[in-house]
Structure formats: structure tokens, C-alpha cells
Amino acid sequence: MADFEPARGFGVYIHWPYCTRVCPYCDFNVYAAKLRRPDPLLDALCGDLRASRDMTGPRLVDTVFFGGGTPSLMSGEHITRVLECIRDLWGLKAGAEITLEANPDDFGRFQSVGEAGVGRLSLGVQSLNDENLAFLGRTHSAKDALRALDVACSHFPSVSLDLIYALPGRTVRDWEAELSLALSLPVGHLSLYELTIEKGAAFARSVKRGDWTPPDEDLAADLYEATQRRCEDAGYPAYEISNHARKPSDVSRHNRIYWESGDWVGVGPGAHGRLTVGDERLAIETEENPVAYQKQVASRGHGRSVLQSLSRLDQIRERVSMGLRMTEGLRMDDLNALGFQPSEREITDLQELGFLDRVTDRIRLTLTGRLAADRISLLLSP
Ligand code: SF4
Numbered sequence: 001m002a003d004f005e006p007a008r009g010f011g012v013y014i015h016w017p018y019c020t021r022v023c024p025y026c027d028f029n030v031y032a033a034k035l036r037r038p039d040p041l042l043d044a045l046c047g048d049l050r051a052s053r054d055m056t057g058p059r060l061v062d063t064v065f066f067g068g069g070t071p072s073l074m075s076g077e078h079i080t081r082v083l084e085c086i087r088d089l090w091g092l093k094a095g096a097e098i099t100l101e102a103n104p105d106d107f108g109r110f111q112s113v114g115e116a117g118v119g120r121l122s123l124g125v126q127s128l129n130d131e132n133l134a135f136l137g138r139t140h141s142a143k144d145a146l147r148a149l150d151v152a153c154s155h156f157p158s159v160s161l162d163l164i165y166a167l168p169g170r171t172v173r174d175w176e177a178e179l180s181l182a183l184s185l186p187v188g189h190l191s192l193y194e195l196t197i198e199k200g201a202a203f204a205r206s207v208k209r210g211d212w213t214p215p216d217e218d219l220a221a222d223l224y225e226a227t228q229r230r231c232e233d234a235g236y237p238a239y240e241i242s243n244h245a246r247k248p249s250d251v252s253r254h255n256r257i258y259w260e261s262g263d264w265v266g267v268g269p270g271a272h273g274r275l276t277v278g279d280e281r282l283a284i285e286t287e288e289n290p291v292a293y294q295k296q297v298a299s300r301g302h303g304r305s306v307l308q309s310l311s312r313l314d315q316i317r318e319r320v321s322m323g324l325r326m327t328e329g330l331r332m333d334d335l336n337a338l339g340f341q342p343s344e345r346e347i348t349d350l351q352e353l354g355f356l357d358r359v360t361d362r363i364r365l366t367l368t369g370r371l372a373a374d375r376i377s378l379l380l381s382p
Pocket of ligand 1: 018019021022023026027028030068069070103124
């Protein structure tokens with residue numbers, strides 16, 4: 001068993017599963033917010049955090065990430081309560097990164113969210129074009145998004161924007177114009193995702209009915225390459241397949257913990273976690289349904305539905321697929337520590353095909369390789 005996972009950071013992920021409206025492309029574990037009282041879920045989150053502390057023992061927290069769902073539906077007091085719980089149980093490292101995903105519609109809460117201790121806001125803008133926003137089922141306009149960004153910049157030292165591209169009927173030029181506008185905004189970080197048709201999402205049904213057709217593979221590849229070029233030229237190089245930062249300090253430290261196979265606790269309905277405990281690497285999942293989750297924490301003291309010790313093979317596969325996502329690449333030493341060395345022949349073949357580079361002790365995907373990341377990680381895995 002490798003002993004480096006805890007050294008790669010320790011994060012806490014909080015899943016807030018409610019959204020004002022469920023977007024047609026979304027397949028996350030989300031539920032319409034309606035008029036739900038937040039207290040039962042807050043009680044469950046704190047109870048599950050206590051149970052997680054029993055598993056981890058004392059460690060200081062490097063990062064906290066409020067994801068969802070729409071955690072910007074939480075008030076400043078809700079966030080304060082969860083953060084106090086984390087402080088009491090583990091303690092936060094000085095300068096810990098605390099991120100919250102926000103819907104632009106919730107700009108009125110940004111001040112209280114910042115005052116509660118969140119320092120990094122990840123703003124789900126999704127598009128800066130009104131027609132695209134309507135297609136994506138979003139309730140805000142491009143103007144609303146820019147106003148929310150303005151408010152965010154005055155309350156958070158660090159702001160990131162999420163945008164979705166590869167929308168039907170949109171050309172590379174259309175996307176470049178939108179991306180150029182995003183790159184002119186005062187943010188340090190961009191997450192740029194290709195629209196994917198997820199099995200359980202409403203878009204899967206509308207595509208099946210023939211209502212619209214997603215871009216083909218060639219156009220998607222052109223869009224990805226154009227994205228990389230534009231971002232690189234504007235000083236926002238990719239540090240991961242879909243993530244771009246202006247400076248090293250703008251990189252998401254929380255997500256880095258995932259990609260580097262660090263340790264994190266995940267609480268809230270349907271959250272996932274990974275913990276190194278003694279000789280074991282544990283994969284943890286919680287009850288997906290919010291009511292079932294709350295009931296379980298109340299009756300059993302924890303929200304876990306899965307607690308599995310990962311085999312060495314699973315650990316290697318996870319490390320290859322996650323590590324290759326980062327543009328700095330995957331450290332061979334990390335694989336060697338798990339008793340695995342990828343086939344030299346495979347590496348050389350992939351290098352010759354232009355998919356892979358070798359830099360000192362790392363292998364990393366080239367731009368072309370990033371387009372086939374999943375297939376390449378399968379080829380390099382045992
Ligand atoms: S995309 Fe975001 S806002 Fe829309 S339903 Fe999914 S989690 Fe909620």
C-alpha cells in the first residue's frame with residue numbers, strides 16, 4: 001500500500017442536492033428545491049461529518065467544497081454551521097481553500113456566503129449567449145450572469161466561471177466569440193465543458209426523439225482544439241482536461257486532491273469519498289435520496305451506503321485515469337509505489353502516435369491525447 005495519499009491533501013466535500021429547477025442536461029444527484037426546510041439536511045450533514053471524523057482520526061482540512069445541486073441556495077448561516085462543524089471536528093489549515101458552486105440567480109446571497117468564510121466562488125454561468133442559456137434551460141440571461149459576476153468579484157478573492165460548449169447549431173466561430181468574452185472578464189479560473197448527453201438526463205430523451213442532434217466527433221474535436229488555443233493565447237493554459245487557470249494560485253486545490261488521489265470525505269446525499277486508513281484505501285458512498293440519507297444518519301449515525309476497500313488493481317486504474325487528466329501528467333513513481341509499471345511498448349507507441357509525452361518522471365497527454373483520455377488510460381492500465 002502506498003503511503004502518499006494523505007500527503008496529497010485532505011478535503012471535505014459537501015453535497016447540497018437541491019436546485020430551483022433541474023436542467024435538461026444534468027444527470028447529477030439533484031432534486032427540485034420546492035419549499036423544503038433545510039434543517040433536517042443540515043443536521044444530517046453535521047452527523048455524517050462526525051461519523052467521518054471517527055474514520056479519519058485527527059487531520060487538518062486543506063479544502064472544503066460545497067457542490068451540488070445548488071449550494072448557493074444555502075444561506076450564510078447554513079454555511080457557517082457546516083464550517084463550524086468542520087472546524088470543531090478537524091480544524092482548518094491556515095489559508096484553507098473554501099469553494100462554493102453558485103447559480104448566478106443567487107447573487108443576493110453572495111455577501112453572506114463570503115462573510116461565512118467562502119473564499120472561492122465557482123459561478124455556473126454556462127453561457128454568455130441568451131439563446132444558448134434558453135436551450136440549456138437556465139433561468140438567468142447573459143446580462144444577469146455578468147451582474148452576478150460583478151457582485152461575486154466584490155465578495156470573493158477568487159472567482160471561477162463554468163461554461164458549456166458544443167451546443168447544436170453552433171460553429172467554432174460562435175464559440176470562439178463567446179469564449180473571447182469570457183476571457184476578457186476579471187476571473188482567474190475557467191471550467192469549460194463540452195455538452196455531453198447523459199443517459200438519465202432530459203436531453204438524452206430529446207436527442208432520441210430526434211428533436212436535435214449533438215455535434216459530431218470531428219466538430220467536437222475542433223471545438224476542443226479552438227478552446228485550448230484561445231485560452232493558451234489569453235494566458236489561461238489548461239492544467240486539466242477541462243480546467244484553465246491564469247496563475248498557479250488560481251488552480252482548484254480541492255479538485256487537485258481528486259486528481260492526485262488524495263484523501264477526502266464526502267457528505268450529503270450521493271456523495272463519494274476516498275480515505276486512506278491504515279493499510280487500506282477506502283471508497284465511500286452515501287445514500288442518494290435526501291430523505292433516506294437523513295433517516296439513516298438519524299438512525300445509524302452515518303450516511304454511508306457503500307464502504308469498500310479498493311483492490312490494488314482498482315487503485316492503479318483510478319490513479320492512471322485521474323492522474324492523466326492533469327496536463328502536468330502522471331508521476332511514474334506513484335504507479336511504481338503501487339507495484340505497477342505501464343508497458344514501455346505501449347508508452348512508446350502512444351508517443352509515436354502523438355498522444356503522449358514523456359517529461360522526466362512523468363507521462364502526460366498531448367492536446368490530441370486529451371481528446372482520447374479515457375481510451376489511453378485504459379491502454380496504460382493493467
Ligand atoms: S446543472 Fe447545476 S443547476 Fe442545473 S440541475 Fe444540475 S446541479 Fe442543478
